[in-house]
Amino acid sequence: MNPSILFSAPYRKIARDGLWDNNVVLTQNLALCPLLAVTGTATNGLGMGLATMVVMVAASAAVSVSRHLIPAEIRIPIFVLLIAALVTLVDIFLNAWMHELHKVLGLFIPLIVTNCVILGRAEAFASKQAVMPSMWDGLMMGAGFTLTMVILGAAREITSQGTLFANASVLLGEGFQFLETIIIHDYKGFLLTALPPGGFIMLGFMVAAKRLLELKFKKKTQAPLANLNDSILEGGEL
Numbered sequence: 001m002n003p004s005i006l007f008s009a010p011y012r013k014i015a016r017d018g019l020w021d022n023n024v025v026l027t028q029n030l031a032l033c034p035l036l037a038v039t040g041t042a043t044n045g046l047g048m049g050l051a052t053m054v055v056m057v058a059a060s061a062a063v064s065v066s067r068h069l070i071p072a073e074i075r076i077p078i079f080v081l082l083i084a085a086l087v088t089l090v091d092i093f094l095n096a097w098m099h100e101l102h103k104v105l106g107l108f109i110p111l112i113v114t115n116c117v118i119l120g121r122a123e124a125f126a127s128k129q130a131v132m133p134s135m136w137d138g139l140m141m142g143a144g145f146t147l148t149m150v151i152l153g154a155a156r157e158i159t160s161q162g163t164l165f166a167n168a169s170v171l172l173g174e175g176f177q178f179l180e181t182i183i184i185h186d187y188k189g190f191l192l193t194a195l196p197p198g199g200f201i202m203l204g205f206m207v208a209a210k211r212l213l214e215l216k217f218k219k220k221t222q223a224p225l226a227n228l229n230d231s232i233l234e235g236g237e238l
Contacts, residue, residue, distance in 0.1 A: 005132075006136070010133070011133070011136055014133065014136055014137050014140055015136070015140045017137075017140070017141075018137065018139075018140025018141040018142075018143060018144045019140055019143060019144045019147065020144070020210075022141075023144045023145075023148065023210075024117050024141055024144055024145040024148070025144075025145060025148040025149075025203070026148060026206060026207050026210045027210075028117070029207075030115075030116055030117050030120075031052075031115050031116075031117055031145060032203075033108075033111070034048055034052075034108045034111065034112075034115070035148070035149060035152065035199070035203070036196045036199040036200055036203070037108060037196060038105060038108055038149070038153075039149055039152045039153035039156055039199060040153065040156060040157065040160070040194055040199075041153050041156070041157040041161075041163075041165070041166055041167070042150050042153040042154040042157050042164055042165045042179075043101075043153070043165050043166060043167055043168045043171050043172065043176075043179075044101075044104055044105065044153060044171070045146075045149035045150045045151075045152060045153030045154075046146065046149065046150050046153070046165075046168075046172070047094075047098070047101045047104075047105060047171060047172060048105055048108060048109075048149060049142070049145055049146025049147075049148075049149040049150060050146060051090050051094065051105070051109060051112065052112055052115065052118075052142055052145055052146070053138075053139065053142025053143060053145065053146050054086075054090055054142075055083065055086050055087055055090055055112055055118060055142075056117070056118050056121065056138040056139070056141055056142040056145075057135050057138040057139050057142060058086045058138075059079075059082060059083050059086055059118055059121075059122055059126070059138065060121060060122060060125070060126040060134040060135055060137060060138030061126075061131055061134060061135045061138070062082045062086070063079055063082065063122040063126040063127055063134065064126045064127070064129060064130060064131045064134035064135075065131055066078075066082075067126070067127045067128070070127075075123070075127065076119070076123070079119055079122045079123065079127075080113070080119065082122075083112075083113055083118055083119065083122070084113045087109070087110060087112045087113045088110075090109065090112070091109045091110060094109060098171065098172065098173070100167075100170050100171050101171040101172060104171060117141065117145070121137060121138060121141055125137045126138070148206070151206070152199065152202060152203060152206060155193075155202050156193045156194060156198065156199055156202060158183050158184070159190050159193040159202075160189050160190055160191065160192075160193045160194035160198075161187065161189055161194070162182065162183050162184030162185070162187025162189065163180075163181065163182055163183060164179070164180075164181040164182075164183050165179035165180050165181060166180060167180070168180050
């Protein structure tokens, strides 16, 4: 595969959809259960996001490869079985190699099977596209989800504990020790943001911030067009 193809217009659109325009959480408002339950820290959010992203990429590839072999009448049950098999592999890997993280994420790893985003992308995109675009779509959707998980987890962790990526070396391995940071020393903590209701409130602020940024960008792009139209009208009057 030519790496330059990733910079082509279709691949750029897929990336923008996954990371921003059609973000799993901030736009589609999906996968809120693991989002609110797991993102007590940025480390947990990163681990859960990466696990979900791996499943999304692998599921998209598997569905795309087998799209011509699967009868349309039973495609959804087969997609679910493929996703369940991949989640089982990820669950076994985490339990074997990242046991502490596996204990923290707990039941939410097997529940990736029920994440409607993965099945939705398999049905709406991977089942109709070639392998590389499908994998790229899974990667970008997963990256957008992971980024949102990490940002929300970081905001909740800083406001509740005054730290950032606490226990990263314990949960993810010694290679992640550089991420561990104390933001506020001797911080007493704010309990609400450590609980799911506080996470829900902070998620609302994130969604509102995204909408405001989109409105601001839209106004900036429309302003030159409005000025151009005014200039054309003025020129016609002259």
